[in-house]
Amino acid sequence: MALPTVNVADVRKALSNHLSKLGFEVYPLKIGWYNAVLSPSLHLSYPDDTLGVVVLSTPAMFEQAFLPFMESRGWKGVSADPIDQCVKHCINNTVSECFPGVKVDVSYDYEMLPSRKPKFLAQSAAHVAGAVYYYQRSDVPDHPWGEKKMFGVCIHPRLGGWFAIRAMLVFVGSEVGSELQQTAPPDCVPTREDRIQLLEDFNLRWQDWSYRDIVPPVQTYSQKQREYFSTPPAQRLDLLTDWGYLTGGEEDNTQEN
Numbered sequence: 592m593a594l595p596t597v598n599v600a601d602v603r604k605a606l607s608n609h610l611s612k613l614g615f616e617v618y619p620l621k622i623g624w625y626n627a628v629l630s631p632s633l634h635l636s637y638p639d640d641t642l643g644v645v646v647l648s649t650p651a652m653f654e655q656a657f658l659p660f661m662e663s664r665g666w667k668g669v670s671a672d673p674i675d676q677c678v679k680h681c682i683n684n685t686v687s688e689c690f691p692g693v694k695v696d697v698s699y700d701y702e703m704l705p706s707r708k709p710k711f712l713a714q715s716a717a718h719v720a721g722a723v724y725y726y727q728r729s730d731v732p733d734h735p736w737g738e739k740k741m742f743g744v745c746i747h748p749r750l751g752g753w754f755a756i757r758a759m760l761v762f763v764g765s766e767v768g769s770e771l772q773q774t775a776p777p778d779c780v781p782t783r784e785d786r787i788q789l790l791e792d793f794n795l796r797w798q799d800w801s802y803r804d805i806v807p808p809v810q811t812y813s814q815k816q817r818e819y820f821s822t823p824p825a826q827r828l829d830l831l832t833d834w835g836y837l838t839g840g841e842e843d844n845t846q847e848n
Contacts, residue, residue, distance in 0.1 A: 599771045603749045605689040606644060606747050613652060615649065619771055620719055620771075621641065622635050622637045622642075623638075624773050649810065654813060657673070678758065686760065713759070714744075714745045717745055718776055721774040722775065724748075724779060725744075727741075734787070742790075744790065752803030779806045780805055
């Protein structure tokens, strides 16, 4: 029996209607675009025209999704990363509600294969989807770093570095044609000097978050959100407890669906 299929317009509308109010953005792509920029060992095993969607979180996600999620759960002794749990909860619920019977493979940015490779390369996926520009050392002519390793970083045209790539959805069996055209991401850091500044800020001074402001952002993390992400991960549950979100009750050991 053939799998139920979906089209680009319906997917974009359904996901946006559900996720935008929670602080997420969605960007469709064809899997072939992703595979075209990666070595064969990193390819996703779907036909080139298979519909995928990259999901980003904006600064609004913290207050619009994460804190209400924690307040409603009131967990104590949470073992997994609460942000990851919240994102998974929001996306899985949306997929289940919007696409019943449709096979959707969801990969999250933190998930790894048995080989210890990531399930998908988030920055490459977001770049080919036209969401953000993935700046790498190869984007800097005559760069000054010699053989020094410099990691790349994605910049959003409106949010700068104040966002995160959270997941990729693959609609198995749903292949799209000319109705989905690839659009290059906005090159919002066009000069060599600014690209050097961006990559050096990200690689050498990432903790001061200055790289995030390489373009004037329309929205940044709230003070509360900055406090959360500046706190070492092992201490974040204590912080949530201090804020009153982990208030006791029976520990919930159920697995997220």
